[in-house]
Amino acid sequence: MTLPNCDTLLLERDGGVLHVTLNRPDSRNAMSLAMVGELRAVLAAVRDDRGVRAIVLRGAGGHFCAGGDIKDMAGARAAGPDAYAALNRxxxxxxxxxxxxxxVLVAVLEGAVLGGGFGLACVSDIAIAVADAQFGLPETSLGILPAQIAPFVVKRIGLTQARRLALTAARFDGDQALRLGLVHFSEADAAALGQRLAECLEQVHRCAPGANAATKALLLATESEALGPLLDAAARQFADAVTGAEGAEGTMAFVQKRKPNWAQ
Structure with a gap:
C-alpha cells in the first residue's frame, strides 16, 4: 500500500491503524476541496488493504472540523451555480x-464539530467526543442548506432530532451528542479521550478484518435491501466465512484456547 502525498492531512501508520489528521488548524480544519480530494484518495488507497484494521480521523489544533471552506465557496461564486453544485457534491x-x-472508521471529536465535520462524525463506526466539543449544523443560519450532510444525519440520529437541529442551527456539547446517539462516548478530557480510543482500537484488534468488512457491508445493506434477498446473500456469506481462512483460524484458536492470528 502506498499512501498519497497530502498537503492538508497528516498520515501516520501504527501497525494496523492508520491515523488521519485534518491539518488546517488556522481555519479550524475547515473542509477545503483539496482536503476532500485528499481524504478520498487516502480512503481509496487503503480500501482493499486488510492490514489496515482501523482508520482514526481527528483534527489538529484542538478542533475536528468547522465545516466548509469559505474561500472555496467564494471562488465558486464567480463560476456560477454549477461550480457550487460540483463543490457541494x-x-x-x-x-x-x-x-x-x-x-472501522473511528472519529475523535474535539472543539468544533460543525457542518461538514458533523457529517463526517455521522459516517463513523465509532465516535468518541470530549465533553466540551461543540456540535452543530449552522448552515441555515448562513442562508444555505446542509445539502450533502442531511441524509447521513437523519440515518444517524433520526428525522425528528435532525429536523430540530438543522432548522434551529442549535449548538450542543459532547454529552448531548451522546444522548442523541450521534457519538458513542463522551469523555471528560483529553486523557480520558485517549484512553477510550486505545480501548476501542484494542477491541477492533480482536475481530478478523475480513469478517469485519463483510459485517459492516451487511449492516449497511439493511437500510436499502429487501429482507429475504438480504438474508439469502448473508447465508452464502456466512458459509464462505465458516469455510474460509478466517473461519478456520478462529475456530482452531477457540479450540486451542489461544488468540487467533489477527489478534496476536
Whole structure:
C-alpha cells in the first residue's frame, strides 16, 4: 500500500491503524476541496488493504472540523451555480465513500464539530467526543442548506432530532451528542479521550478484518435491501466465512484456547 502525498492531512501508520489528521488548524480544519480530494484518495488507497484494521480521523489544533471552506465557496461564486453544485457534491461523495469504507472508521471529536465535520462524525463506526466539543449544523443560519450532510444525519440520529437541529442551527456539547446517539462516548478530557480510543482500537484488534468488512457491508445493506434477498446473500456469506481462512483460524484458536492470528 502506498499512501498519497497530502498537503492538508497528516498520515501516520501504527501497525494496523492508520491515523488521519485534518491539518488546517488556522481555519479550524475547515473542509477545503483539496482536503476532500485528499481524504478520498487516502480512503481509496487503503480500501482493499486488510492490514489496515482501523482508520482514526481527528483534527489538529484542538478542533475536528468547522465545516466548509469559505474561500472555496467564494471562488465558486464567480463560476456560477454549477461550480457550487460540483463543490457541494464532492463532499457528498466523500461521505458516501467513508460510510462504505471496509475498515472501522473511528472519529475523535474535539472543539468544533460543525457542518461538514458533523457529517463526517455521522459516517463513523465509532465516535468518541470530549465533553466540551461543540456540535452543530449552522448552515441555515448562513442562508444555505446542509445539502450533502442531511441524509447521513437523519440515518444517524433520526428525522425528528435532525429536523430540530438543522432548522434551529442549535449548538450542543459532547454529552448531548451522546444522548442523541450521534457519538458513542463522551469523555471528560483529553486523557480520558485517549484512553477510550486505545480501548476501542484494542477491541477492533480482536475481530478478523475480513469478517469485519463483510459485517459492516451487511449492516449497511439493511437500510436499502429487501429482507429475504438480504438474508439469502448473508447465508452464502456466512458459509464462505465458516469455510474460509478466517473461519478456520478462529475456530482452531477457540479450540486451542489461544488468540487467533489477527489478534496476536
Amino acid at each position: 464532492a463532499f457528498g461523495g466523500l461521505l458516501e465513500e467513508a460510510q462504505a469504507q471496509p475498515q
